[in-house]
Amino acid sequence: GENVEQHPSTLSVQEGDSAVIKCTYSDSASNYFPWYKQELGKRPQLIIDIRSNVGEKKDQRIAVTLNKTAKHFSLHITETQPEDSAVYFCAASPLGGSQGNLIFGKGTKLSVKP
């Protein structure tokens, strides 16, 4: 089955700096990679996703890159703000086939200091 590793587990940056979170996956059949943001006491919410036919996707201050050959993908947040402080989870899922589940990394706690 799929296994997703996420690094770092904690990340502290100064407001305005960039933050990068990296994930690796094991199943070459995985081709959908979402990122979720979870604020304290709340549910995970999708912030951006990427499919394997795309190498990079951007949405305002957040971007995700995917390297299928190396089986890793990253989340980039630019111009960080205090409200970006949360736990971020990456996930991987195969599209099609019997294994349609979504496997999550263990999360990265991002702290943005004003």
Place this chain on the structure above:
Amino acid sequence: DARVTQTPRHKVTEMGQEVTMRCQPILGHNTVFWYRQTMMQGLELLAYFRNRAPLDDSGMPKDRFSAEMPDATLATLKIQPSEPRDSAVYFCASGRNVGGTSNSGNTIYFGEGSWLTVV
């Protein structure tokens, strides 16, 4: 704004008691997931269903946990008997054709979670 609805939101129970958590997926979503979240293990997949059929429950302790979908609008997760180590947040999530042959997308949406404490 369609949402996944979970009940109860909070539950404190004594060890040995039965706990049932319920989930109403977003209308039209045919894939339903149960995840357990703890500080140590993060988001663990317990079980998931597509079109009400269980596809994978390998992450679920079979001796005490059971998951069902009596109909398309209700998924249940039951723990019997409950133990203190079951204390966690249990999330239900739903999506449309997640992992199916359709290319309509794998996005899943989480409910607010059921916060379980077993004492």
